[in-house]
């Protein structure tokens with residue numbers, strides 16, 4: 001059999017249910033190595049609260065350098081009540097911010113797909129969400145979460161003021177717009193760009209730069225601009241009008257959570273964070289460490305497994321393998337297997353590892 005070159009994958013399971021769900025991905029990677037002669041090289045290390053317990057830091061330099069050298073990072077989740085009172089710089093979440101910032105992962109991709117088998121899990125009417133397939137592209141390293149000046153400062157009369165700065169440069173807008181247009185090329189060729197150009201100068205620049213990228217490089221893509229508040233409304237009213245949505249860090253944070261909920265369960269939602277040239281992508285489920293069910297075998301591993309499918313597609317150039325994995329997930333849902341978070345009448349409840357095994361059994 002012909003062997004292809006080694007692809008380095010770093011697994012960072014993290015806290016709570018993180019290790020349980022990432023373990024299912026590990027089994028899938030091992031299946032690909034064994035059955036498809038894909039030479040994935042897996043490394044595994046600590047991040048988040050478990051790293052703090054051992055090293056007094058949420059991520060060590062050593063792990064950070066391993067991340068830099070990997071083609072794809074699969075992260076479970078970080079955090080939990082045990083670490084909630086730590087000072088800001090030691091909190092588990094700081095590890096995520098450091099990875100995103102230092103690896104320059106500027107584009108966050110969050111698909112919102114409503115599986116036909118799970119249409120009843122959505123809080124919206126089936127006809128509104130059935131067949132939904134949206135991709136939200138959120139700018140991840142700029143805007144108000146990083147802008148300077150920032151802080152809380154004393155002012156007159158013993159009062160204080162909180163300051164954050166919403167700032168974008170042309171280049172930051174152009175590079176994330178290109179990610180959205182490239183994705184749309186492979187989908188339905190429609191991009192909706194969301195801003196608040198009616199009240200923010202940074203929003204006016206956002207709109208102008210996105211339009212310029214479309215006019216100069218993507219004439220075949222249908223681009224529309226929408227105010228972010230209207231987009232929030234349209235996502236509930238008529239979500240299937242969207243194909244790819246591109247927006248800034250702040251609005252993307254909110255709109256992607258809203259779109260996610262159209263699909264029903266947190267346990268099904270993958271995400272990808274990409275940098276320049278799609279290298280060093282970080283892939284993680286949207287959900288957190290779910291301390292309430294950690295260790296019970298109840299966690300749904302599908303979000304993390306679909307995150308790995310995104311890694312196959314966007315960082316490892318293995319589209320066929322990604323499709324194979326996505327179809328395996330569909331087949332298991334067709335068979336009526338469900339973890340407790342998506343269980344409904346007449347379906348069979350399975351544990352985290354049984355769900356992983358069932359998906360592996362459907363791989364071709």
Ligand code: NAD
Nearest residue numbers: 077078079080266267287288289290291292293299300341
């Ligand atoms: P959460 O996503 O961990 O859990 C919310 C609810 O959804 C819980 O009832 C949980 O049991 C359920 N749930 C989540 N994932 C599930 C899965 N795969 N299968 C079945 N049920 C699932 O959010 P939270 O409770 O607000 O946060 C818990 C901890 O996770 C906090 O410390 C928070 O800071 C952290 N967190 C981390 C990330 C991350 O690592 N990216 C994201 C969000 C929250």
